[in-house]
Amino acid sequence: MHSFTEENYLKIIYHLSQAEEGTVQTNAIANGMKTKAASVTDMLKKLSDKNLIDYIKYQGVTLTEKGKTAAIKIVRKHRLWEVFLVDKLKFRWDEVHDIAEELEHINSAVLVERLDDFLGFPKRDPHGDPIPDQHGNFEDLENIHLTEMTKGQSGIIVGVSEHSSPFLIHLEKLGLTIGTAIKIIEITAYDGSVELMMNDQKINVSKKVAEHILLKS
Amino acid sequence: MHSFTEENYLKIIYHLSQAEEGTVQTNAIANGMKTKAASVTDMLKKLSDKNLIDYIKYQGVTLTEKGKTAAIKIVRKHRLWEVFLVDKLKFRWDEVHDIAEELEHINSAVLVERLDDFLGFPKRDPHGDPIPDQHGNFEDLENIHLTEMTKGQSGIIVGVSEHSSPFLIHLEKLGLTIGTAIKIIEITAYDGSVELMMNDQKINVSKKVAEHILLKS
DNA sequence: AAAATTTTTTAGATTTATCTAAATCTTTAA
DNA sequence: TTAAAGATTTAGATAAATCTAAAAAATTTT
Ligand SMILES: [Mn+2]
Ligand SMILES: [Mn+2]
Ligand SMILES: [Mn+2]
Ligand SMILES: [Mn+2]
Numbered sequence: 193m194h195s196f197t198e199e200n201y202l203k204i205i206y207h208l209s210q211a212e213e214g215t216v217q218t219n220a221i222a223n224g225m226k227t228k229a230a231s232v233t234d235m236l237k238k239l240s241d242k243n244l245i246d247y248i249k250y251q252g253v254t255l256t257e258k259g260k261t262a263a264i265k266i267v268r269k270h271r272l273w274e275v276f277l278v279d280k281l282k283f284r285w286d287e288v289h290d291i292a293e294e295l296e297h298i299n300s301a302v303l304v305e306r307l308d309d310f311l312g313f314p315k316r317d318p319h320g321d322p323i324p325d326q327h328g329n330f331e332d333l334e335n336i337h338l339t340e341m342t343k344g345q346s347g348i349i350v351g352v353s354e355h356s357s358p359f360l361i362h363l364e365k366l367g368l369t370i371g372t373a374i375k376i377i378e379i380t381a382y383d384g385s386v387e388l389m390m391n392d393q394k395i396n397v398s399k400k401v402a403e404h405i406l407l408k409s
Numbered sequence: 410m411h412s413f414t415e416e417n418y419l420k421i422i423y424h425l426s427q428a429e430e431g432t433v434q435t436n437a438i439a440n441g442m443k444t445k446a447a448s449v450t451d452m453l454k455k456l457s458d459k460n461l462i463d464y465i466k467y468q469g470v471t472l473t474e475k476g477k478t479a480a481i482k483i484v485r486k487h488r489l490w491e492v493f494l495v496d497k498l499k500f501r502w503d504e505v506h507d508i509a510e511e512l513e514h515i516n517s518a519v520l521v522e523r524l525d526d527f528l529g530f531p532k533r534d535p536h537g538d539p540i541p542d543q544h545g546n547f548e549d550l551e552n553i554h555l556t557e558m559t560k561g562q563s564g565i566i567v568g569v570s571e572h573s574s575p576f577l578i579h580l581e582k583l584g585l586t587i588g589t590a591i592k593i594i595e596i597t598a599y600d601g602s603v604e605l606m607m608n609d610q611k612i613n614v615s616k617k618v619a620e621h622i623l624l625k626s
Numbered sequence: 627a628a629a630a631t632t633t634t635t636t637a638g639a640t641t642t643a644t645c646t647a648a649a650t651c652t653t654t655a656a
Numbered sequence: 657t658t659a660a661a662g663a664t665t666t667a668g669a670t671a672a673a674t675c676t677a678a679a680a681a682a683t684t685t686t
Contacts, residue, residue, distance in 0.1 A: 197673065218634055231674055233635055238672090250634060250681060281523040291517050298511050306498040414643065435664055448644055450665055455642095467651060467664060 194244075196297050199266050200225065201235050202244060203296075205255055206263035215252030264328040265304075270296035271317035271324075272307050278318040279311060285318040285369075286360035319360075320351020320370050320406060335406040338386060339399065346375035347407035354404040366395060368405065411461075413514050416483050417442065418452050419461060420513075422472055423480035432469030481545040482521075487513035488534035488541075489524050495535040496528060502535040502586075503577035536577075537568020537587050537623060553626070555603060555619040563592035564624035571621040583612060585622065 194202070204224035208216045218236070222229045240247040244259035255263060273295040277288040305326060308314075314323055315331070322330040335350055349372045352363065363369065367390060377394065378387040384399030397405075411419070421441035425433045435453070439446045457464040461476035472480060490512040494505040522543060525531075531540055532548070539547040552567055566589045569580065580586065584607060594611065595604040601616030614622075 195672080219632090227673090228675065229634060230636080230676080234673075277520075281520070281527055283519075283523070287519075291515070291520055294515050294517075295512075298508070300508050300511075302500075302504075303494075303498070303508055306500070310498055412642080436662095444643090445645065446664060447646080447666080451643075 193299055194242075194262065197235070198239065198242075198244075199262070199297055201232075201239060202255070202259055202263040203266050203270075205245065205253060206260065206267065209255060215254050217252045221253075261328055264324050266296050268324040268326075268328070269298070269304055271321055272304065272311060272314070274317045274319070275311050275314045275323070276307060279314075284360075284364070286357040286364070288318060289355045289357075316351075318370075319355055320349075333408070335408055338397070338402040338405040338407060339384070341376050341386075341407065341409075343376050343379060345409065346373065347409040348373050349405060350408050351406035352404050353406060359401070359404060362401065363405075366397070366401075367391070367393075368397070374407070410516055411459075411479065414452070415456065415459075415461075416479070416514055418449075418456060419472070419476055419480040420483050420487075422462065422470060423477065423484065426472060432471050434469050438470075478545055481541045483513050485541040485543075485545070486515070486521055488538055489521065489528060489531070491534045491536070492528050492531045492540070493524060496531075501577075501581070503574040503581070505535060506572045506574075533568075535587075536572055537566075550625070552623040555614070555622040555624060556601070556616065558593050558603075558624065558626075560593055560596060562626065563590065564626040565590050566622060567625050568623035569621050570623060576618070576621060579618065580622075583614070583618075584608070584610075585614070591624070 201221065204221055205216050208220050208224065218229050218232050221236075222232045225232065236245065236247050236253055239245045239259070240253075243256055244262060245253045245255055247253045270292045273292045274288045277283040277291060278285060283291075308326070313325075317323055320335075322333055324330040333350070336347075337353070341347065349368060349370055351370065352360070368374075372390060375389040376386060377389055379385075380387065384402070386397045386399070386402045388395060388397065418438065421438055422433050425437050425441060435446050435449050438453075439449045442449065453462065453464050453470055456462045456476070457470075460473055461479060462470045462472055464470045487509045490509045491505045494500040494508060495502060500508075525543070530542075534540055537552075539550055541547040550567065553564075554570070558564065566585060566587055568587065569577070585591075589607060592606040593603060594606055596602075597604065601619070603614045603616070603619045605612060605614065
């Protein structure tokens with residue numbers, strides 16, 4: 193199959209292409225892989241040779257169907273393992289990402305299906321991200337970021353767009369976990385911080401935090 | 410930490426040193442790693458530099474305490490994951506070894522302890538092999554091979570000393586699974602095959618199979 | 627539209643793990 | 657106790673993934 197490195201490149205390219213329209217740039221990949229642009233160029237040639245990406249020099253890349261399928265499989269595994277770690281092994285949501293980064297490369301189709309079954313076919317991972325089914329399909333959750341909401345609007349927290357431990361621990365401390373209902377009281381013009389109501393309690397959230405909270409209304 | 414390759418070398422060296430007295434030979438390792446003797450020599454130098462083995466040119470190797478500790482950790486993980494796959498995900502005992510070969514390299518001390526807890530601190534893996542505890546200790550099971558038993562002796566199957574799928578499937582078919590009580594009726598002089606009684610049923614087992622069945626009396 | 631800046635690619639090394647073939651050491655056997 | 661056989665190590669190459677520095681292309685600014 194594909195090497196760990198190839199799988200990681202595919203996954204990053206997939207996430208970057210989800211994040212915005214158009215082709216994915218070399219530097220964005222280098223940034224995501226914590227490597228240098230020159231290394232990325234080398235790998236892009238390799239992935240292109242394997243028909244996993246469409247690549248034109250200087251023009252960025254897109255995943256082919258084959259590449260997209262491979263990428264989604266890795267994402268599926270990553271999220272299922274995160275559910276396993278939280279639901280079965282009692283890890284906190286801020287502890288599971290790094291372990292799942294390793295587990296996502298375990299290579300056994302049967303294992304993934306058995307795991308999915310064992311977990312009760314969960315639809316979301318501990319961070320609210322959708323889990324692709326065995327055919328690679330998942331609901332396109334039309335969530336909005338807290339920063340896109342307006343004064344007076346209310347919603348329920350359904351996910352986060354950052355998975356770092358410090359961020360998640362901070363949210364936990366604020367009580368802003370998945371399922372929490374909130375209402376926007378005020379958006380501060382000066383620093384973009386958001387004042388909101390949560391369980392009859394008024395709290396203030398910095399712009400940096402608000403940017404990574406996902407809600408449904 | 411150590412690379413996958415280093416971990417695999419340590420594990421092979423550990424298993425080989427358990428199997429017989431004295432130092433472990435280069436060719437034995439090459440055989441276990443499915444690689445060439447020259448590659449083994451390269452790696453032995455590296456492991457020696459890291460103080461994981463004691464190595465004298467042409468004289469074979471032994472694990473240092475550090476190396477042994479590392480090796481036992483990998484064995485612990487391998488066996489715990491096998492229990493997980495069989496007990497929780499309903500895999501058969503002949504399907505789990507290869508997946509565990511991958512899972513054993515997942516690098517998280519907490520994960521191992523949580524998994525052990527989740528599984529109820531099992532003492533044996535699905536093949537009857539002892540699972541080291543978190544300090545690396547495990548019972549030295551004084552089991553004997555079926556080929557070492559004598560006519561009239563009886564015992565209970567507690568393990569196997571081969572983990573290949575064809576062998577385990579064959580045993581399953583014969584009904585010779587762990588926990589089965591047997592009694593030796595006859596040992597055939599001509600081909601070394603063993604005739605035995607199992608659940609009021611008389612069956613014959615070839616020498617090749619008998620060599621890999623472990624019993625306690 | 628030319629200049630400056632940014633992005634991307636190439637060229638040439640490096641590291642890790644592997645290999646084959648040849649050399650060297652150890653063991654076995656005559 | 658030498659010769660042959662067997663095991664192990666060295667020498668020199670290769671493939672994968674990475675790097676730095678320099679060259680080339682694309683984009684943005686003047
Ligand atoms: Mn994650
Ligand atoms: Mn997640
Ligand atoms: Mn095994
Ligand atoms: Mn086992």
